[in-house]
Amino acid sequence: MTIALRTPTVAELAAALDVLASWQTEEAPFQLHPGDIGWFWRHGPEAAAAAVRTWSRDGSLVALGLLDEPDLLRLAIAPGAHQDHELAQQLADDIADPDSGVLPAGTVTLEVARDVLLHDLLDENGWARVDPWPILHHDLASVDEHGLRIQVITEQEASVWAHVHGAAWGGGPSDEAAVEARWHRFAGGPAFANARCLVGWDQEDNAVATVTVWAAGPGRHGIVEPMGVHPDHRGKGHGRAMNLAAASALLEMGSTSAMVATPGSNVGAVAAYEAAGFRSLYERLDRRRDS
Structure with a gap:
């Protein structure tokens, strides 16, 4: 099956956000969240839609990216597709090709969850690992009083x-x-x-x-x-x-x-x-x- 890359319309974004929300389980690694796109919406709906890229297979969304900056792509992958070789290869190809409309030529940065197959292809293609970001978690089992x-x-x-x-x-x-x-x-x-x-x-x-x-x-x-x-x-x-x-x-x-x-x-x-x-x-x- 062909994996289709596209930029959604404003009208299509709500449905894409619903799918992205369904990926935010405790078992899944931390990755792009609907709130990240919600916060980007401060630039306006047209800008938000223009900054999103979706990858779909047989009509189902399998990956979604946000161009938080023109040279920074923040990527989420469907939980069942983290080790999907066909998807990893398609993502690697699209990210590498400036003509795909994902990332431009030159120095670019990609944010993607750890332990996904795409990292192996990025290693092969000479992408460096940079800028450590601690992933912080609160289980909400007990929340102290805040005093404000x-x-x-x-x-x-x-x-x-x-x-x-x-x-x-x-x-x-x-x-x-x-x-x-x-x-x-x-x-x-x-x-x-x-x-x-x-x-x-x-x-x-x-x-x-x-x-x-x-x-x-x-x-x-x-x-x-x-x-x-x-x-x-x-x-x-x-x-x-x-x-x-x-x-x-x-x-x-x-x-x-x-x-x-x-x-x-x-x-x-x-x-x-x-x-x-x-x-x-x-x-x-x-x-x-x-x-």
Whole structure:
């Protein structure tokens, strides 16, 4: 059977996200999550559709990729196809061919779950293993109290989220309107039906941190993407508190666990997750092809 590569339309993305959600089981390795595409939706639905690539066999989705950057592909493979040689070869060929529309020529990066057959073909083709990312897991069996007042952000409170998130990621007051517009875009996407956007308030009634969590449906793992603390309120344990709030929200939504990947070089983020009960499962190495 032929494996077909295509770029979906906006109208087709919701169905593809449902399939991707079904792959997020505890038995499957950590890989691209519907929440990753949900967060990318901040760029708008047309941009989200243009950044997705799907591989289907006999009408069934077997792999899905997100071009999170023009030279970075984040890839998910159907749980039953991790050792599928035909699929691995097709993926390797499409990733290597600039004319396929997956990755351009030159230096590019691929994020893919460990222990899939594709890695063997990448090794043969000279792709390096780079940039360790700890994969952190919270089993949600016991979640500590976080100590903040948590506000679930709706359309009416988007400006609060924009103020905290924008500042946490280096923006200023003049950027807040654009950041708020991005909130409205990703909140209008299909993945946000399984998401919550939270802002934490301290005892002095300051909005100090924000986090967005993305579930994949009951009985599956959810992810944290992104979490940030306002720079005026760092060093007070608010990162830990928001990660605990994130875990609590995912538990309420029926997730079996909370997961996150963060660069190993970001020791502060790793420490904040670990302080909230996340535990490192392993380090994932990205793959890079140099020009």
